[in-house]
Amino acid sequence: MSNDPFAVSDAIKAMRAEWAITEPLMGGTLAMRKAGQALLPKHPAEEDEAYATRLGVATLFPAYSETVVSMTDRVFAEPIQLGDDIPDELKDFASDIDRQGNDLSAWGVNWFRVGLSYGLSYALVEYPKADGVRTKAEEDAAGLRPYVVMIHPMQVLGWRDDGTKLTQFRYLETVTEDDGDFGVKIIEQVRVLEPGTWKIYRKTKDGHSKHDEGVTSLNVIPLVTFYTKRVGLMCAKPLMMELAHLNIKHWQSQSDQDNILHVARVPMLAVIGPTQNHDSNGNLLPFQLVVGTGAATVLPMNADMKFVEHGGKAIEAGRQSLLDLIDEMRMAGAKLLRKDQSGTKTATQAQEDASQETSPLMRMAHHFADCIAQIFQLMANYRNLPEGGHVEIKGNFDIDYAPETSIPSLVNMANSSLLSHETLFSEMQRRGVISDEFDWADERARIEEQGPALGSM
Template sequence: MSDDPSATLPAVDRMRAYWDIVAPLMGGTSAMRAVGKVLLPQYPAEQDDTYKERLALSTLLPVYAETVSNMTSRVFAEPLQLGEDVPDDIKTLCGDIDLAGNDLNSWSVELFRNGLSHGLCHALIDYQPTQDAEGNPLYKTRAEEIKAGVRPYAVIVKPDQVLGWRFTAGKLTQFRYMESVEVPDGEFGTASVQQIRVLEPGSWRTYRKPDKGGAWELHERGATSLSYIPLVTFYTGRTGALTAKPSLLELAYLNVKHWQSQSDQDNLLHVARVPLLFVFTDDDQFKLVISSGSATRMPKDGSAEYVEHTGAAIEAGRQSLQDLIDEMRMAGAKLLQRDKQQVKTAAQANEEAAQELSPLARMAGQFADCLAQLLQILADYRGLPDGGHVEMRGNFDSDFAPEVSLPSLISMASAGKISDETLYSEMQRRGVISDELDWAVEKDRIEMQGPALGTL
């Protein structure tokens, strides 16, 4: 038993072990250097100063972060579309969904990116205060609230903010997370204060530590008009209720391996580029002088020569790094590989055959469902029956490099196996030709300009 609101559940601790790997990868070289020996072990006989120098010179190939960014960009290749069933009031709220000037589409990019990188991410629909410090209502009716601009808004709760939760009979009855809030500091300054927010059906509480330290103390509390916690969780690697494993974790391990191997390779190159001078003599009094304006007199039968690295290990290390890059490319591309996914209902099964969806396409569909849940929470706050739905129109084509497939398409068009219009549309789909151009108009232009040079 614990009355400490900052206590974390074992399930959170298990997920944090994953996030200790993916979070630095998302942060780039500086974040990887900051965690030091956690992801770049020190050699048994390596001196501390030598390790610090090696760490300071290590650089990250940001494959994990770029893969997450690229896959997110594919999901939002076209702006999400609010359905016709979304009420006008909810559409207005979506124009500034977070009270920071971001519309639903822009705000959703960050939610999806965090969900993809960490395995899950949470979104909360919060509400501006409607009570004063003593708990007295500030407005008499909902109409007064709306007129005053008081409204619900969306907040992203990142995975590493979460401390714990509680389910009762399968229903979420408590959710705790850490947040940072800005408070006035003097006449002109502001200070960042850490506080814990505890959400329960119909109510919320915040806890802060006194300025002099000590245990967490209740700071504020209030009520909501909802009978449930207005929280929605987006999963990309769900393992249970509010738990997940990053869907690209194997890519993360490979990226860390590349970070370590790259550090070894750079260190090897540093050593190999400096030739070592060996002097062979039995004369203990011999002193070596190296200068462009002097000569060294060697004892009888003595000799001196430079010893250099053969380079074999360097080439092996270079090839190993290249192999790792290829493995990472394959691991990241798995999100675009299509597999058989049966239709969801019996009625659909009677009408449709099994459809092929890539993991990324399924994530986009699940994300649209999460956004629909958020719209429903907005509707519940506004007293509306239905919040509507959202449609995602991403690009889930596995053609990473258009230069690979375009020659084949051009050859097929030249051989008459596909039409010029199909070739044109495939060019547009790969981003080679602007989407603003129209085939019918372009075809008329081609006919007007006559045959190309060198043709009859």
């Protein structure tokens, strides 16, 4: 039995074990270095100072984070389209959805990115305290209206459910309070949400105490969970975990490669043969080794001295291994764009996609649109509106494993008359190089009007 609101549930601990890999990858080189031996183990018999030096110069190839960002950018290739069935006042809220100046699309990018990296992310629909406010007109005059707050997976401490819906949700948050004339202090507190109520707990010298509490006008917890790889209610796994493991492998292999390059670039001086001379009385003469362009070294008789350099075969093998890992990571990330007919869909989606293949990224985009609709419905519930409406997401879900390679190839094919200029134009539009506002027929007419290129005259 636990009465500690700060306690972390077993389900969260299990998910955090995998987030301990994905979170540093998203944080970049400094976060990876901070993870230390958890992600870059020490070599057998490696001294602490040598390991610290190796860790301090290690750099991350950001395959995981860049794939997350790239796939998110594909989903938001166009702004989120608000449906005609969304009430006008909710459309107004969408221009500043979080009361922090972010519109729905800008806020949604971050929410989707976190969900793709961690397997799930949470959005809480909040409403400011309305003490003394009784009518909707008074609410509008006071600027009171619902807004959304993203809850990062690492903030969540635990929850309870009855098998179908949440009955309790706990998460950690930080607030700032004035400290003296100029300073501020950061305070950690736990917010506990239950249908119709909320409580805030803070730590004390003796443990914890209730700091604040209140009620809401809703009989549900106004939380929306966006899943990218759901394994149960409020539980998920990072969707691209295998890519994460490959990226960790590259991080470790890159460190080994950098280390062997450092060793190979510094030749080792070897002295071969006797290292002592004797005088005529048989006494040992001191042997002093002096190395430098302005010094001469006197060697004992029958001795030799030379620099020993690395053969280089291991360096080339390591280089090729790193290149192979990059190709594997690129293919692992591109799997989100491969179309198939699997995946769970809503009834509406099943009708729309009955004869159309979808990719995992497309299905995630559909689910994300449903989650946005849930947010609008909760906002509508706060404002006593019957319906919240729907949204539409039009992303770029076309597969292209390596645009940096395919685009020059397409240009070369067009120059070699293996591809028509119209098809090249269409492929460039598909990749976002050329705006969709341009039409090939109009562009061809403009090309003819401008005459031959300067280089062909």
